[in-house]
Amino acid sequence: xxxxxxxxxxxxxxxxxxxxxxxxxxxxxxxxxxxxxxxxxxxxxxxxxxxxxxxxxxxxxxxxxxxxxxxxxxxxxxxxxxxxxxxxxxxxxxxxxxxxxxxxxxxxxxxxxxxxxxxxxxxxxxxxxxxxxxxxxxxxxxxxxxxxxxxxxxxxxxxxxxxxxxxxxxx
Numbered sequence: 001x002x003x004x005x006x007x008x009x010x011x012x013x014x015x016x017x018x019x020x021x022x023x024x025x026x027x028x029x030x031x032x033x034x035x036x037x038x039x040x041x042x043x044x045x046x047x048x049x050x051x052x053x054x055x056x057x058x059x060x061x062x063x064x065x066x067x068x069x070x071x072x073x074x075x076x077x078x079x080x081x082x083x084x085x086x087x088x089x090x091x092x093x094x095x096x097x098x099x100x101x102x103x104x105x106x107x108x109x110x111x112x113x114x115x116x117x118x119x120x121x122x123x124x125x126x127x128x129x130x131x132x133x134x135x136x137x138x139x140x141x142x143x144x145x146x147x148x149x150x151x152x153x154x155x156x157x158x159x160x161x162x163x164x165x166x167x168x169x170x171x
Contacts, residue, residue: 012163014076016042017051017069021062021082021091022146025054034080034144034151041155042078050074057082062094070132070139076162077139078154081146083126091143092126099130099141103165106142106157113153127154131169138169 020035032054039052050072055061062082069077082091096102106129114122127150129142140162144154 013046013048014162014166015048015050015073016076016078017049017053017065017072017074018042019051019062019065019069019077019079020054020146021057021079022054023056023088025081027056032080033148034146037148037151038078038080038144038155041159045159047076057088057090059090059094062091063098066095066098066132066141070134070137074139075166076158077141078158079141079143080151081144083128083143083145085124085126089126092128095141095143096128096130098132100133101131101169103129103131106161109157110144110150110154113157114150117149117153125150129165131165133169138166140165140169 018035018038020032024030025032039049043049051069051074053065055065079091082089107127110127111122111125114125125145127144132139132141142158144150
């Protein structure tokens with residue numbers, strides 16, 4: 001069965017969570033433009049929001065939000081922020097140990113698209129994705145950088161592939 005046939009059989013609608021990782025947004029010092037953009041676009045595409053949360057760049061806060069998203073029935077989680085190389089950027093280190101399967105191709109595609117826009121600075125993003133399995137369920141997680149540009153670029157890939165990822169993640 002080819003990729004297009006698999007996509008036709010993939011879920012068309014899913015429940016989602018958006019988790020913004022930002023010290024300044026979590027303190028109310030900065031508006032969460034990226035998180036709100038992701039929410040609007042996922043809802044506009046007909047998907048159901050189960051959680052929106054802004055957390056600080058802290059491992060336990062990030063892991064807690066992922067667990068909360070799972071408990072609320074999210075099929076897909078999109079995180080925004082904390083994927084860079086600064087010492088406070090711990091999203092990837094917090095989420096990677098939870099992943100049963102990592103989808104390194106998401107990060108590769110994201111960096112390719114970023115490279116086309118911003119050049120070689122794209123090497124500094126550690127955007128990634130993967131599947132978390134527990135209690136007979138699978139949840140896809142996509143980790144994006146926190147900029148609005150990253151949200152705009154990432155949502156295009158996520159909306160095209162999230163259902164396909166879920167279909168295979170559930171197998």
